[in-house]
Amino acid sequence: MYFYGATQSGWDEIRTHAKQWLRARNKRTIEAYIGTDHALTEPEALTAMKQDGVAVFLLTCYSGIFHPKLIVFSSNKYKLLLSGSNNLTRSGLSSNIEFATAVKIPAGAERFVNWESAIHNSSNALSKTLLKDYEQQRNQRLKKLQKSNVPWQFTWRKRRKAAVRKGASIQPKLPIKLEEGTLLYEVMPKETGPMGSQIQILKQVAIGYFGLPNRVGSSVSISLTNVTTGEERCLTMTYNSNTTMRLSIHEASYTERPCFLLFQPKRKKSFDFAVISEALDPMQFQFLDNILGGRRQRKRRTLIF
DNA sequence: TGGCTGTGTCTTATGGCGTG
DNA sequence: CACGCCATAAGACACAGCCA
Known part of the structure; x- marks a missing residue:
């Protein structure tokens, strides 16, 4: 070929x-x-x-x-x-x-x-x-x-976006089902890390969802499985002195953005996750975007079902 | 020739700092 | 508190040098 x-x-x-x-x-x-x-x-x-x-x-x-x-x-x-x-x-x-x-x-x-x-x-x-x-x-x-601030994807403004009406009842097929316990997490355009792989986790989410103890210096090891590729890995999340908590998700690199992350708990401290990018999964992306209110703001949007 | 070890380089994961 | 810039530790890997 x-x-x-x-x-x-x-x-x-x-x-x-x-x-x-x-x-x-x-x-x-x-x-x-x-x-x-x-x-x-x-x-x-x-x-x-x-x-x-x-x-x-x-x-x-x-x-x-x-x-x-x-x-x-x-x-x-x-x-x-x-x-x-x-x-x-x-x-x-x-x-x-x-x-x-x-x-x-x-x-x-x-x-x-x-x-x-x-x-x-x-x-x-x-x-x-x-x-x-x-x-x-x-x-x-x-x-x-990334440094030159040129967007990776170019989309002509005249092009109409994938049409999923607000409140549409038909759900596009997602790699992770939206059910009780699913976390929908927006990735910011310029999250940290050499290739933009580092995702900062909101304090409330880190403690309430991923089980990080609520004190500076504490950490939690979580097992993550990418449901699309099957890749499994173990990552550490720490409560840093500056009250930031992070995860390295290399699948959410600059080239995939804008994108959302979906997490689903499997066992204790073990989660499935998937990346839904606008470029690769426009319908799914639009659907999730609508769920979060349909407009990206300065602050990240997030939702636990 | 093959195994072991030390060293340097590169990638990935993690954490600090400045700022709003 | 959290976003974005940056530095750095840890680990993986390649390779040279040495020795049996």
Whole structure:
């Protein structure tokens, strides 16, 4: 496959099917040629693909922008080309308006074979060094973007927002159900941490919801599971001397904002959580935004159901 | 050649400070 | 009290040097 950009959530959309496809017959392989232009491709996606048995190549020697969105199924006789407008991203595979078409060509079709060969010659197999280098330059770029106050997402003002009427009874599908005990927490545009991963927790919420003892210096360890990715981790929340309490949620980085966090208690000091971002989940985001009153203020909005 | 150890670098998690 | 800027501790990782 050939993609201008690939994200972790995009690969998550197809990884189960890809792995099943690989296992179904002997000698099946997947090769992925991924672009790095505009820093859309997430290093985590490349690592995950490689771990799942995909031969990953990064485009390194070309002019212009590497822009294809193409999947090729090859057999001895034919090649089936699925070419479209979507990248290997969750929004491209699920929520965007995209177009794709399928074309069957003979396996030896000269012009396409030459194209594939040219792409292969313009790329390098993903190595630790290559990945690290891309990751570093991408992080620097994201930091610069944040510092320059340029919003990550550009949306034309004339564009109408996703329409979920206030008080609408139809609830969009959320990764975490809004039931008794669910915490809906707004992420501020410039929360702290190197990549904006640190979320400050309101005192009332830290004590009342996460079980932090009400005295300076006390701390609580909580286990967090991202219900979208399945990642589980243990984090510490401390009552700092300046009455701030924080959590490092790297999924709520600058690139995902504006966004909401949803928490649901599982066991004692153990919570499921999900990030609902406006860019990736516009309907869900709008729905939650409406619940909180529909207008972001200087202070964060939060609600325990 | 392989294992161990010390050192440096980078990333992530955590906490302090200034300010409104 | 809480938002946003920043610093730093802790841990992961890479790599060189040494020795068996």
